[in-house]
Amino acid sequence: MSWLADLSLMLFPDTCQVCGDALVDGEEVMCLRCDMRMPRCNYHLHPLHPVSVRFAAFKVARIAAMFPYMRHNEYARLIQKSKYNGHPQIDRMLAGKFARELLPSGFFSGIDLILPVPMHFWKQAMRGFNQAAEIARGISAVTGLPVSDNLVLPRRHATQTRRNASQRMANAKGRFSVVYPHELEGRHVLIVDDVITTGATILACADAVREAAPTATVSVLALSATRFRE
Numbered sequence: 064m065s066w067l068a069d070l071s072l073m074l075f076p077d078t079c080q081v082c083g084d085a086l087v088d089g090e091e092v093m094c095l096r097c098d099m100r101m102p103r104c105n106y107h108l109h110p111l112h113p114v115s116v117r118f119a120a121f122k123v124a125r126i127a128a129m130f131p132y133m134r135h136n137e138y139a140r141l142i143q144k145s146k147y148n149g150h151p152q153i154d155r156m157l158a159g160k161f162a163r164e165l166l167p168s169g170f171f172s173g174i175d176l177i178l179p180v181p182m183h184f185w186k187q188a189m190r191g192f193n194q195a196a197e198i199a200r201g202i203s204a205v206t207g208l209p210v211s212d213n214l215v216l217p218r219r220h221a222t223q224t225r226r227n228a229s230q231r232m233a234n235a236k237g238r239f240s241v242v243y244p245h246e247l248e249g250r251h252v253l254i255v256d257d258v259i260t261t262g263a264t265i266l267a268c269a270d271a272v273r274e275a276a277p278t279a280t281v282s283v284l285a286l287s288a289t290r291f292r293e
């Protein structure tokens with residue numbers, strides 16, 4: 064069904080990106096049936112969940128992810144299609160949907176601004192967009208929170224995909240930097256990305272923020288998270 068749903072996005076944007084069925088009024092990205100069947104992470108509701116505990120250990124105030132990422136799962140295809148097939152509106156709409164789900168829980172209360180995980184200049188030029196920035200836009204449209212481009216990736220780094228977790232952690236550390244530290248002092252920032260795998264990338268971003276602005280509070284949001292272990 065994947066290729067059909069993919070083709071349908073180009074021809075008929077009003078189709079479910081999971082099953083390919085037509086969407087009705089009020090449905091976005093996916094149909095109500097696929098939405099109901101989508102597994103949810105709900106870390107933000109469970110402070111003792113191992114993922115919540117792990118991020119708390121790294122001084123992350125709050126963490127939220129929409130659904131667990133499993134490579135061959137039909138829902139993982141939403142992320143893959145957005146990133147690799149050039150449909151950033153999927154990420155944007157999913158982020159808006161997730162933000163609406165999170166609003167009643169108070170997840171966004173006290174948060175001042177959104178910082179998308181930056182992408183290397185050339186990689187972004189090749190892809191045409193940064194998926195984290197698209198997610199930030201989707202959340203901003205619902206919450207009214209401003210999106211900042213204060214977090215940057217100044218130097219080229221080796222690709223992350225062929226490295227193991229500890230190599231990634233070492234490689235990720237110190238890669239990101241903050242352009243205007245004063246903008247983040249005393250603020251509560253929400254760092255956003257599409258998928259959390261080992262957590263190395265987003266935690267390196269959190270480190271960069273706190274190094275530049277020690278009084279900043281950091282929370283994290285991703286559309287999806289793999290079931291990673293320590």
Ligand SMILES: [Zn+2]
Pocket residue numbers: 079080081082083084093094095096097098
């Ligand atoms: Zn569907």
